[in-house]
Amino acid sequence: DAGVIQSPRHEVTEMGQEVTLRCKPISGHDYLFWYRQTMMRGLELLIYFNNNVPIDDSGMPEDRFSAKMPNASFSTLKIQPSEPRDSAVYFCASSYQSGLDYGYTFGSGTRLTVV
Amino acid sequence: SQQGEEDPQALSIQEGENATMNCSYKTSINNLQWYRQNSGRGLVHLILIRSNEREKHSGRLRVTLDTSKKSSSLLITASRAADTASYFCATSQTGANNLFFGTGTRLTVIP
Numbered sequence: 708d709a710g711v712i713q714s715p716r717h718e719v720t721e722m723g724q725e726v727t728l729r730c731k732p733i734s735g736h737d738y739l740f741w742y743r744q745t746m747m748r749g750l751e752l753l754i755y756f757n758n759n760v761p762i763d764d765s766g767m768p769e770d771r772f773s774a775k776m777p778n779a780s781f782s783t784l785k786i787q788p789s790e791p792r793d794s795a796v797y798f799c800a801s802s803y804q805s806g807l808d809y810g811y812t813f814g815s816g817t818r819l820t821v822v
Numbered sequence: 823s824q825q826g827e828e829d830p831q832a833l834s835i836q837e838g839e840n841a842t843m844n845c846s847y848k849t850s851i852n853n854l855q856w857y858r859q860n861s862g863r864g865l866v867h868l869i870l871i872r873s874n875e876r877e878k879h880s881g882r883l884r885v886t887l888d889t890s891k892k893s894s895s896l897l898i899t900a901s902r903a904a905d906t907a908s909y910f911c912a913t914s915q916t917g918a919n920n921l922f923f924g925t926g927t928r929l930t931v932i933p
Contacts, residue, residue, distance in 0.1 A: 711864075740920060750865075750910070750923040762919065798864055805919040810855050810867030 713799050713814035720821055725787040728817045730799030731780055736812070738805050741774055741784050742798040744816070750798075756782065757805070789821045826911045826924030834930040841898040843927040845911030846891075852914040854887055854894050855921065859908045868896075868909075903933045 712731040720726050732739050740755040754764040759776045767774070771790070776782040786793055796818050800811040829844045845854070853872045857865040871878045871887045871894070878885045884897040898905055908928050912921040 738919070742923075749925050752920055752922070755920050757919065800865075805914075807852050807914055807919075808870075810857070810870055811865070811921065812867065813857075813864035815864045 711799055711801050711812050711814035713797075713817050715817060716815065717818045718820070720789055720819070722790055722821055723788040724821075725785065726789045726793075726819060726821075728784040728797050728799075728819070730782045730784075730814060732782070732799070732801030733812055734780065736801035736803050737779075738802045739776060739782050740800045740802070740811065741782070742800065743795045744798060745795045753784070786819075789819075791821045794819055794821050826913055826922065828909070828911060828924045828927040830927060831925070832928040832930070834932065835901055837901060837903055837931055837933050839901055841901050841905070841929055841931070843896045843909050843929070845894045845896070845924055847894075847911075847913045847922075847924075848892065849913075850916040851889070852916055854885075855912045855914070856883075856885060856894075856896050857910045857912060857923075859910065859926070861907075865910065898929075901929075901931045903931050905929060906931045 714729045737758050741753040743751045753766045754774045756776045774784045796816045798813050798816045800813045802811045803809050826845045826847045851873050853870050855870045856868045859865045869880045869885050871885050882899045887894045908926045910926045911924045
């Protein structure tokens with residue numbers, strides 16, 4: 708397996724533009740997580756899915772953020788409109804059975820810069 | 823919100839020495855996990871210890887867990903320059919289906 712695949716690796720966009728981050732989890736994993744990492748706040752959980760269904764989106768900072776998982780092999784995180792404070796590294800991770808017995812597998816992340 | 827706090831925030835040692843990092847957490851847990859993050863990369867799962875376990879080994883890694891003190895430690899023996907990375911503890915809280923990550927320890931191993 709190629710692991711968790713995220714795209715793009717880097718994204719630079721202007722304030723007000725829409726940004727879409729993509730993630731392909733590991734086949735067979737039933738949980739998918741979106742995290743955001745910044746120097747100030749560390750790793751923050753934004754939202755997670757179980758069997759493609761959003762379970763907890765309490766970490767999504769504002770209505771500008773939305774996430775979907777239309778099938779077991781694809782998820783998107785969208786920011787519309789983007790703001791400079793959204794600049795961060797966004798990670799997608801997947802796991803089998805929520806990580807209670809197994810760890811998470813993380814993607815390489817998308818470094819987002821909003822100017 | 824962050825669940826774990828690592829200590830120290832940064833650690834610098836010579837190659838061959840042992841490195842010890844500590845993690846404290848706040849609530850009841852199912853398990854505690856340690857991850858490594860190399861600069862510019864994603865986190866990599868290292869080891870998982872369940873709440874009913876006290877010690878676990880994996881290669882040069884040794885993890886201990888003290889649920890009465892709500893703390894864990896990660897020991898890396900005979901460190902190598904390639905161990906230079908940030909190390910995070912993460913807890914699976916009782917009744918929750920996601921991990922909460924600590925603030926991380928930045929380890930530098932000097933060749």
